[in-house]
Amino acid sequence: MSEQLTPTKPSLLKVNWQVFISAITIIFLLVGMSFWQPEKMKNTFEDLQSWLISDVGWFYVFTVAVIFFTTIVLGISRLGDIKLGLDHESPDYGNFTWFAMLFSTGMGIGLMFFGVAEPLMHFVSPPLGEGGQITDAQEALKLTYFHWGLHGWAIYAMVAIILAFFSFRHGLPLSLRSALYPLIKDKIYGPIGNAIDTFALLGTVFGVATSLGFGVLQINSGLNYLFDIPVDRTVQIILIIFATSLATLSVTTGLDKGIKILSQTNLFFAIILMILILLLGPTIYLLKAFLQNAGAYFSDIVYKSFNLYAYQPTDWIGGWTLFYWGWWLSWSPFVGLFIARISKGRSIREFVFGVLFVPAGFTFLWMTVFGNSAINIVQSDALSNLAEIAKTNTPIVLFEFLQYYPMSTFLSFLSLVLIIVFFVTSADSGALVIDMLASGGKTDTPAYQRAFWSITVGIIAIALLLAGGLAALQAATVASAFPFTFILLISMWGLVKALRIDHTKKMIAQQSLNTSGNISSTNMNWQKRMRNLMIYPRRTHIERFLNEVLKLSFDTVCEEFTRQGVATTIESGEENSLKLTVSHGSEIDFVYEVKPIAYLKPDFASTEDDSENAKYFRAEVFLKEGGQNYDIMGWTSQDVINDIVEQYERHLHFLHVLR
Incomplete structure (x- = not known):
């Protein structure tokens, strides 16, 4: 069971050559097609994404609900006593560092862009009705909580549990292929395992590359808004090169230095920004709203988990909930593998409650502070155009929002720095995960190998930006969630089976050991x-x-x-x-x-x-x-x-x- 993947030929690179060559070939083909026929690729993948959302959306909702409730059961059941590692091992990282890396990699950048925009958009354009009413404000925050809350983190947590359990407790590679061990045993070391790792590697490469590409568009817009720096391709390429250089430096210094330090810095400055907005705004109103929002979210959690608006058809769910579920699922191999890497030594119960409730709790507070503050501005200032900006120019709405506060220039600059560092953190953790997938789960690869993947992602982002292929690859990334849901559901069944076996062994030992x-x-x-x-x-x-x-x-x-x-x-x-x-x-x-x-x-x-x-x-x-x-x-x-x-x-x- 502890067999290791080894290269098929001698090399200075620690890679699984079948996965490496397959992935590089497909990457060049897809990037080449983005140059050759960007519109055709975009239309093809967007049509596929539309079909999945319209006809298979119910399956996404069902899958995410199953993942969520299964994760909760694992946390509260006796299976939660089992460690993600050997019985005597303790966690590699302290709680603060662990939470910081979870937060920065899992969703930090999303909060910067959607903390103001999403609640405003739900407020003025709710799933049902015309919007703009007090009840719409309450529903807007419930929907935002739902999209950024426990369900999404449960997807990451489930993938991470599967990978960490089989790797750290049973000696299998820290790679997606190990999730299928209970079902196909040693065949994970053959073509099936290679195909699964290649699939996860491609999803991570294109997910990080498209996020990097779209992210620099938003950073460029912020620089233009604050400092009149022009919005053009040259500036955007420079930004990608800058972010890739920082990410490469971070990933080559290793997990315990670069990524750890950046994550802690991110969380520290994010807390400062949130506290400033809380204190400079309607503080008592926001604290009341936070408690009420949280109560409303938890009271509706089962209903919303299965709500497909079947009796009141609306296109809203396809553009929001189903898109979010597809995006969370498509990113779960990347984020789940990273979370598994940093969670060795924790019990499943500690892991589940830490991964689900700590980042989600911080997210709920963040969305309340920024979202309720923005809605309050729109409701109290008839001349405010924040809601319209949120719909038409999402990257700018955060900076427009900050203009309503004292020290707006400082707050805007701090926000811009956070956005940049969040992108760097996503890029370097992405390169680390890609390297693990390409190397068959090895965590001791040379620095230049990790740097290769970081630079490759940056080059792909630049190529797609120039070719106009970012939208096509984003649609392809979300569409990739569909086949992955089957892999994940099968893996969950295998995980539960393996956990029951481990628990049985533990019970036998407890019954007889004296x-x-x-x-x-x-x-x-x-x-x-x-x-x-x-x-x-x-x-x-x-x-x-x-x-x-x-x-x-x-x-x-x-x-x-x-x-x-x-x-x-x-x-x-x-x-x-x-x-x-x-x-x-x-x-x-x-x-x-x-x-x-x-x-x-x-x-x-x-x-x-x-x-x-x-x-x-x-x-x-x-x-x-x-x-x-x-x-x-x-x-x-x-x-x-x-x-x-x-x-x-x-x-x-x-x-x-x-x-």
């Missing part, structure tokens, strides 16, 4: 047990125990398994660990490993004399699913053999339950 019983059932008297409790071994003591007692125990067990015709191996690992592996062919192998783990001595055990030896070591047991958090230091060889046999009995029972 750590103290392992010791007390032996001939060790209570005085010896007491001495073991009061001794804090050094590394040399642990190493002697491993070499003398544990090695003898493993050799004895290995000899017996060999006599029984079962293939068994013993190997040394890092930090002088010792691992026993019993092979079960196509079924899950049994692994029993003992590692020396360092801890700080407790205060009551420390003395002035041992200040230089403040650490002590435990000989802890690790199974295939991770550390079991119990210490066997001081056990006799017979004690260790008994524990191996007991753990092996549980493993056989687990395999029996699976069959």
Whole structure:
């Protein structure tokens, strides 16, 4: 199950050549067609998108609802106890850093452009009625919450859970192909897996490229509005080159430096901007509106999840809800893979509630502060043309909105900086994900390989901008959500199946595991047990125990398994660990490993004399699913053999339950 994808030829690049060559070929073909026949491509993909929205929209609504409610169930059920990683692993990133990277990659840039525009557009052009009424203002925020809330984040969360679970807990590649492991097993390493990764790579490349292309159009409009910089292709190409250069610098410095620092900076300045608008505007009204909006959203969440306006037909749903669902789904391989990459070590419950409610809660507050403030301006100022600008010139409406506030120039400049940095963050995280897909899930690729993809996305954005093919590729990206929904639904079924298996194993272990019983059932008297409790071994003591007692125990067990015709191996690992592996062919192998783990001595055990030896070591047991958090230091060889046999009995029972 831990087989790794390897290149088919020697190279300085760490890539899966089947995926790499296929993706590059299709990219050149599609970009070439954008140059050759941009209008034909645009019309073809827009017709496909229109057909999907009109005739298959119900399936999008059904799929997103299933994903949302399944994600909630995973979070609140017993399956939520399972970790996205081994049992002993802890999260790689602190909560603030994790939330910052979630926010910046998942939707940060969307909030800058639609925080003012979308509530205004729903207010003046609601799904039903003529608009402009108080009830339309309330409905506008409910709809905005719905489009940017829990459903969209549930899509990202589900893809991320699937990828993180199979990669970090079961040793599969951190790649979309791993989602199908429960269904096709080792065939994920063949043509099917290559095709799935190629599909995800193309969707990410064109999704990021089209967003970068359209984004510079909006940045250019903002620069023109603030500084009279002309709106033309030259400026836009310069902006793409600038953003790509920053993204390349960020992605080459790695996840723990460039992307992490940019994400934290983004979140910090976004919070400052939101607080300023809150304090400079009608503060009490906005706080009241936030609570009321949130209550209305949650009270209508089931109804809106399935509302297709079947009894009151309207074109509104196709241009808004269905388009949003298609866009969230099409971006989920990219964002889901990135979220999986940064979420190792978290339990599914912690992950679900963190991914769903923290970014969504921030989004709801943001949309209230900007959206309700904008609607309040329109309602109280008869001369305001904000609503009209929102419909006709969306990129400018944020800057027009800020003109109603003190320090408008500073607020506008801060907003422009945020927009630019958000785009850079999306581009560098996109390049990181593309690189993982192209390399078969590897996370240790060379910096120049990640830089290659960052530069490639920038070149594609420039090419499509010059050829007029951005709209065609945007439509194609949204249309790609349709086939991906089938992959995702099948993968969800496989995930639930695999989670139930893991939970079964955990329950079997809990029912039979009694750590103290392992010791007390032996001939060790209570005085010896007491001495073991009061001794804090050094590394040399642990190493002697491993070499003398544990090695003898493993050799004895290995000899017996060999006599029984079962293939068994013993190997040394890092930090002088010792691992026993019993092979079960196509079924899950049994692994029993003992590692020396360092801890700080407790205060009551420390003395002035041992200040230089403040650490002590435990000989802890690790199974295939991770550390079991119990210490066997001081056990006799017979004690260790008994524990191996007991753990092996549980493993056989687990395999029996699976069959």
